Amino acid sequence: MLTQIVTFLIFFAVIGCILYGRRLIKTEKIDAVFGNPERALGGTHWVIVGSSFLLLVWLYYSWDIAKGFYPKSANELCQVAKVNDSLLGLKYQFPIEERELKSTSQIKQENKNLKKITIEIQNSNELDSQQKTILVDFITKTNQLIPLLTNEDLLENETKQRIDDITGKINLLTENFQKSDYPFETELEFNERLKAVSEEGGWGITKVDAGSGTIENTIEVPLIPATNRGLKFHVAAQELNLISDEFFQLRNHNPEFKKRIKELKDDIKAYRNDLSDSEEVASTYAKNIVKIARRIEFASIYPPNALDKMQNAIVQFDNAQIKAQGGLRFIDIFLFPAGTIVASGPSCSEQGSGRWLPKPSDTFNKFILMSKPSVGYKDIPLLWINMVDVSKIIGFILPDWIADILPGEYPVHTKDGIVKQNFKGKVLKFVTGDFKLFKIPVPYGHIWDSFLRVFLGLIFGILIGVPLGLFMGLNRFAKGFFDPLIELYRPVPPLAWAPLIISVLGIDNTGKVFLLFMVSLSIMIISARAGASGTQLSKIHAAHSLGASKKQILRYVIFPNSLPEILTGIRVAVGMCWGTLVAAEFLAGTTGIGFVENVAKKYFQYEVIWITIFIMGMLGLLFDVTLRKIIDKTIPWRGKG
Amino acid sequence: MSDLISQNLNMIFKTPKGETVHALKDLNFTLKKGELLTVLGPSGCGKTTLLNITAGFIRPTSGTITLNKKEIDGPGVERGMVFQQGALFEWLTVAENVNFGLRMKKEDPIKTQKKVDEWLEIVGLQGFGNTPTYQLSGGMQQRVALARCLINDPDLILMDEPLGALDALTREKMQSLVLKIWKETGKTIILITHSVEEALLLGERLYVMAPRPGRIHKEYNLPFASMGLKQDLREIKKNKDFSSTREEILEMIWNMEEEIMGKDI
Ligand SMILES: Nc1ncnc2c1ncn2[C@@H]1O[C@H](COP(=O)(O)OP(=O)(O)OP(=O)(O)O)[C@@H](O)[C@H]1O
Ligand SMILES: [Mg+2]
Numbered sequence A: 001m002l003t004q005i006v007t008f009l010i011f012f013a014v015i016g017c018i019l020y021g022r023r024l025i026k027t028e029k030i031d032a033v034f035g036n037p038e039r040a041l042g043g044t045h046w047v048i049v050g051s052s053f054l055l056l057v058w059l060y061y062s063w064d065i066a067k068g069f070y071p072k073s074a075n076e077l078c079q080v081a082k083v084n085d086s087l088l089g090l091k092y093q094f095p096i097e098e099r100e101l102k103s104t105s106q107i108k109q110e111n112k113n114l115k116k117i118t119i120e121i122q123n124s125n126e127l128d129s130q131q132k133t134i135l136v137d138f139i140t141k142t143n144q145l146i147p148l149l150t151n152e153d154l155l156e157n158e159t160k161q162r163i164d165d166i167t168g169k170i171n172l173l174t175e176n177f178q179k180s181d182y183p184f185e186t187e188l189e190f191n192e193r194l195k196a197v198s199e200e201g202g203w204g205i206t207k208v209d210a211g212s213g214t215i216e217n218t219i220e221v222p223l224i225p226a227t228n229r230g231l232k233f234h235v236a237a238q239e240l241n242l243i244s245d246e247f248f249q250l251r252n253h254n255p256e257f258k259k260r261i262k263e264l265k266d267d268i269k270a271y272r273n274d275l276s277d278s279e280e281v282a283s284t285y286a287k288n289i290v291k292i293a294r295r296i297e298f299a300s301i302y303p304p305n306a307l308d309k310m311q312n313a314i315v316q317f318d319n320a321q322i323k324a325q326g327g328l329r330f331i332d333i334f335l336f337p338a339g340t341i342v343a344s345g346p347s348c349s350e351q352g353s354g355r356w357l358p359k360p361s362d363t364f365n366k367f368i369l370m371s372k373p374s375v376g377y378k379d380i381p382l383l384w385i386n387m388v389d390v391s392k393i394i395g396f397i398l399p400d401w402i403a404d405i406l407p408g409e410y411p412v413h414t415k416d417g418i419v420k421q422n423f424k425g426k427v428l429k430f431v432t433g434d435f436k437l438f439k440i441p442v443p444y445g446h447i448w449d450s451f452l453r454v455f456l457g458l459i460f461g462i463l464i465g466v467p468l469g470l471f472m473g474l475n476r477f478a479k480g481f482f483d484p485l486i487e488l489y490r491p492v493p494p495l496a497w498a499p500l501i502i503s504v505l506g507i508d509n510t511g512k513v514f515l516l517f518m519v520s521l522s523i524m525i526i527s528a529r530a531g532a533s534g535t536q537l538s539k540i541h542a543a544h545s546l547g548a549s550k551k552q553i554l555r556y557v558i559f560p561n562s563l564p565e566i567l568t569g570i571r572v573a574v575g576m577c578w579g580t581l582v583a584a585e586f587l588a589g590t591t592g593i594g595f596v597e598n599v600a601k602k603y604f605q606y607e608v609i610w611i612t613i614f615i616m617g618m619l620g621l622l623f624d625v626t627l628r629k630i631i632d633k634t635i636p637w638r639g640k641g
Numbered sequence B: 001m002s003d004l005i006s007q008n009l010n011m012i013f014k015t016p017k018g019e020t021v022h023a024l025k026d027l028n029f030t031l032k033k034g035e036l037l038t039v040l041g042p043s044g045c046g047k048t049t050l051l052n053i054t055a056g057f058i059r060p061t062s063g064t065i066t067l068n069k070k071e072i073d074g075p076g077v078e079r080g081m082v083f084q085q086g087a088l089f090e091w092l093t094v095a096e097n098v099n100f101g102l103r104m105k106k107e108d109p110i111k112t113q114k115k116v117d118e119w120l121e122i123v124g125l126q127g128f129g130n131t132p133t134y135q136l137s138g139g140m141q142q143r144v145a146l147a148r149c150l151i152n153d154p155d156l157i158l159m160d161e162p163l164g165a166l167d168a169l170t171r172e173k174m175q176s177l178v179l180k181i182w183k184e185t186g187k188t189i190i191l192i193t194h195s196v197e198e199a200l201l202l203g204e205r206l207y208v209m210a211p212r213p214g215r216i217h218k219e220y221n222l223p224f225a226s227m228g229l230k231q232d233l234r235e236i237k238k239n240k241d242f243s244s245t246r247e248e249i250l251e252m253i254w255n256m257e258e259e260i261m262g263k264d265i
Helices: A002-034 A043-069 A073-091 A102-123 A129-150 A157-178 A187-200 A228-249 A255-274 A277-298 A308-325 A328-335 A360-371 A390-397 A423-431 A446-474 A476-489 A494-505 A509-533 A537-545 A550-587 A593-602 A606-634 B047-055 B094-104 B109-122 B138-150 B168-185 B196-202 B224-230 B233-237 B240-264
Strands: A339-344 A347-352 A384-389 A439-444 B004-014 B020-031 B036-040 B062-067 B079-082 B156-160 B188-192 B205-210 B215-221
Touching: A002 A043, A043 A073, A043 A328, A043 A360, A073 A228, A073 A308, A073 A328, A073 A339, A073 A347, A102 A129, A102 A277, A129 A255, A129 A277, A157 A228, A157 A308, A228 A308, A255 A277, A308 A328, A360 A606, A384 A390, A390 A423, A390 A439, A439 A446, A446 A476, A446 A509, A446 A550, A446 A593, A446 A606, A476 A509, A494 A509, A494 A550, A509 A550, A537 A550, A537 B047, A537 B079, A537 B138, A550 A593, A550 A606, A550 B094, A593 A606, B004 B047, B020 B047, B020 B215, B036 B196, B047 B062, B047 B079, B047 B156, B047 B188, B079 B138, B094 B109, B094 B138, B109 B138, B138 B168, B168 B188, B168 B196, B168 B224, B168 B233, B196 B224, B196 B233, B196 B240, B205 B240, B215 B240, B224 B233, B233 B240
Parallel strands: B036 B188, B036 B205, B079 B156, B156 B188
Antiparallel strands: A339 A347, A384 A439, B004 B020, B004 B062, B205 B215
């Protein structure tokens, strides 16, 4: 339903776009003469850009349109693809889609190979003239095999008969295929098929594993023919498979050929056995000649006109099946623009843009599904809240050694088996969160994890980087001491550190937060330092003679003066951290939005990949917009001082 | 009593390249309390250096400079400085800028608020207290700088081309303001300027400095400042003495500049 509406919206938008462009062109003509050059811009531009954009949208949307308007089309095209797949092997033998007969091209190929080997042998320094003569003789004999296959007079009656048989089968299939009641399905078969169809599910349906709540792979294209037209193609494909199997078992080997090739093989075998170890070169050449002879043996080489009837039959069937596709062909061309549905072996899949640019409705549905906390991804919701007791948070934040360093001993049980609590014990209970207070909602899930990592990495980076940077901007000793340290690790791309840090600090939060801390630290130091050393001397002097102490100057002059640089640094750092995080989550981890994308990639879940891309984009945008708002609020004087 | 006394003041800069610049050489002068001294001189003759030393931002290579018999070492509240430009804190409002010194001294905010309002009125900025300084015009900004310096009640006010960045009209108004404040508060003021007219109008005393090495070339005692307290400044400019002194000094500075240019080429 939604798809239909969107389709019409796109349609009207294209028309509207063109009409609006035309109107603009008219005003353009007027404005170009009578003023307002601003308005005179862009009539043609609007038409071109607008309709191109909409066409792109349509390209993206077309698979969805097909799904919305012709939900069975994919299944039918799958059956058609099966027929094409079966036909391919047969067609390949004839100049239908190829330029020449398969026989011709094989003969050409092997002649070329033989010629090449002859030249090599004749120019070889490692063979004596006697060996050369023998090898060239082998080659001549191999070459002489080919006319035995291509001579019409030598073609056996039995072979002829079987070719006619196959041709007859194809013709029969063509005839039956055009009948409207083909393939004569019984009531029982019909019902069973429909049952199987409804069990298999529709195009692009997503199955959720009820137990673990994970998203199973999507059924890309349902395989079992759901319509009568589909069934027709499905059955025809099966019959064609049998026919082509039969054809490929057929060999055009007349007695003369069989005798000659056996002689040749035996001769070469005997020759190779007689060769000593030092004559390996001759042996190898002989082996290569046998290989060519074998290829000739197994190639389906026939006299030039022997297969003409069969070729005709195939072309006829092909025409019939194309005719039977009817409107499906137009759906294929217009609604599956950059791609189609292909069958390979037992399965059908979407190929081209439909595959890696999944249908918007599918993506949307999956997004809705994943947003449900009960489904999520890999048992973890994208973003949800948990009611957590405050005590747990306190226990998590406060380190346990606070209790350890207190004077006194932890309580020991008495001889009555009672443990009497003392102060130290109580503190331990407090810092480990072993008490009850009240519950507050705490967010969790993939998105929250990623966000928290960036946030923590950034906060640590700011807390340490800004004071350090300011200090370095003011104090030559600090600059001299810390500069080399920072310059040692900063030029290394952050991701290069990732494997090391992750293996030392673990794949979960610590490692990633530390990695992001490293990223943000250097940026914050550099920006704070630039801010501090960029403070005009006159401002510091003014503050000085107004009676400010060194500390006060740092706090009230240098810090606010560096604020623009610091905030810009934070903005850069957020971007860098975000990028690094996603890549780090790719490397290792069990949660986070990058992890989701990585897993989705493994299972070819293109919808999920796009969803993660979208989420990351939105979050990145959110960060940036928020920061820009903050920057505008906190430093309105920027660029005006 | 509370005089500014300079004895054999020398300032030699060493550039990173190793060259030395003799910015001030053997400067001797005495400035009595309540005097208004203007300093003129070609560019690079050491005016700013002199002021920076007086303010305590830099230390002289040799010689001493004392205020109220105390040797100057380092900046202090008793010496306020007004810069040419850019020394306001643009992250603070007008009132917060003016209040800065008092806040650093941790004075009672309610009392300081009253003082700030008073000073804003004196410099003619009443009602602008909550305006961010970056929204002010150049003249207004200099008035804020003036108020910020004066609220600290310094004994000596140092001004380095305070009116240099202003247009002629604003400049004239500000000159009156400086004279007015000087009269009302009786502060000792050193004012550096590039405008001969300004130096003559405002200076009770006037030093013309010469470059390479920086030294006091000529000293004047002028009546125009006291006249300016009663009279319109524009009237004074028509005074005969005024024009002749102006011509004399202009000639002097021109010659110095020519000498420098000649030396450089
Ligand atoms: N930090 C410094 N290092 C080296 N040389 C300096 C330094 N500060 C000033 N000088 C030199 O000392 C001399 C006097 O400089 P100063 O700034 O006092 O001149 P000025 O009279 O204020 O000039 P202007 O009228 O252009 O402001 C100049 O030659 C200058 O190059
Ligand atoms: Mg100067």
